[in-house]
Amino acid sequence: MEILLSKDMGFCWGVRRAIDMMEKATEERGEIVSLGPIVHNPQVVRELEDKGVRASDKPSHDNSLPVAITAHGAGPEVIQEARARGAEVIDTTCPIVTRSQRWAKKMAEAGFTVVVFGDASHREVKGVLGWAGPHGLALKDGDPIPDDLPSRLAVISQTTQSPERFAEFVARLMRKHVDSISEMRVINTLCDVTSSQQAAASELAAEVDLMFVVGGHNSANTKHLLEVCREEGTSSHHVESPAEVNAEWLKGCKRVGITAGASTPDSTVEAVVRRIQRLGAELEGAGGRR
Template identity: 40%
Template sequence: MDVIRAKHAGVCYGVERALDMANAAMLDDEDTYTLGPLIHNPKVVEELDANGVHVAASPDDVQEGIVIIRSHGVEPDVLATLRERGLTVIDATCPHVAKAQRSAAQLRDMGGTVVVVGRADHPEVLGLCGHAGERAVVVANADELPDELVEPVGVVVQTTQSTEKLESVVEAIRARGIEPTVKNTICFATRQRQESAARLAGEVDAIVIVGGKNSSNTTHLYEICKAHCPKSHFVEGADELQASWFEGCKTVGVTAGASTPADQIQEVVECLEAM
């Protein structure tokens, strides 16, 4: 069975930067926490915890020491609260997410509705809403747009969403006779991984998507692959692979989300090659 890796897969710059910051913080003698999981990869979060970088569910859980802001960012008031309490804050917000936050604030200042395209429960989206203000509305797709949109309307998007979802929301707004101001804040690394995964999924008999089940960008990769290849399998690690999935397959593709380190991808590749 021939195992083919996607041209673009695995950790992006923003995740690598956040991990480097966390690893540097380990060298300090102070207690170190991340506000929520640093990245959406359970295996990596477990490794960080074992090395002294623990997850705090909220600012109230940290009394002293170092707090690392997760790669997904936070609401402005959360950041202000941490600093007011005298905690050492390391901001590991992905630069692309920080750009999306600035875009949300610019749209807020226009005075109308800010439509945030993304998952309402995702930490990045919560942070975007914090910058977008009280008139922000979150939609996962065009069907969730509210009946009334106060003009002017601005649109910003979670950095790990697909271009297709953004475009469908924008077209639905235009269909109402409203021309929105659109900030396409989908990051380049996300687009690269999505396009690369789609190409590979259309060329192989089966494909494995590696990453955290709680990862939005990896979930989107799985959805894209599933649309091109019925035998698409989403796993967090090599231990989840089942030989029966690949019966009769001559080629198997492997791709991974932006929060999946190279060693986790390699373990999956080696396991597949051994089948």
């Protein structure tokens, strides 16, 4: 069985940057509190916890601990609230997300209603909506376009969406409201790390019998990679750890492809590869003995 790795996968520079900043902060100041998990990957969160990064969904009541904003960013109210409590704020927001937030603020201040193409419950989207103030809403793939929308719209995207889906969403919005829209600004806030990982995953999925997408089950960009692989018609599985790889899936497969979400460390990918190699060897051994 041949195992092929995607040309572009795993930790993106935005996540590496955030982890480096948090590790440096713990070296200098001891324990810090990260507002939510730094990445959607339990293994990484555990490793950082061992180094002194305590993940918490709520701001700490211990004001002496610095508060770190993760790469996903946060709304201005979250940062203001932490500062008002006297906590030091370490902002590791990915610069690509910061750009999206700035656009949301700028367009809302200019009188546009900001429509974010993305999942309203995702931390990045919540943060971007925070910068749009009361003039923002989020719609994800498949959500019906509301009947009533103001006439001036600024459309931006969650950074990890695929370009095709964003383009289709904009077209859907325009088709429904072409009569009522007086002005629509589309700002491309997609992250090219994500697009290039998705393109590489799609290319690999077309060449193999089976794809594994490695990443946290709650990671949005890992889920998008899975969709991209399945769109190629290739049987694809999302696994968070090596233990989730099922030997049954490997039966009859000659070529297996692997990709990983932007929050997946290399060590997890390597562990998944080792497990596939071991299960593949066991299957071949069993086949030979028959």
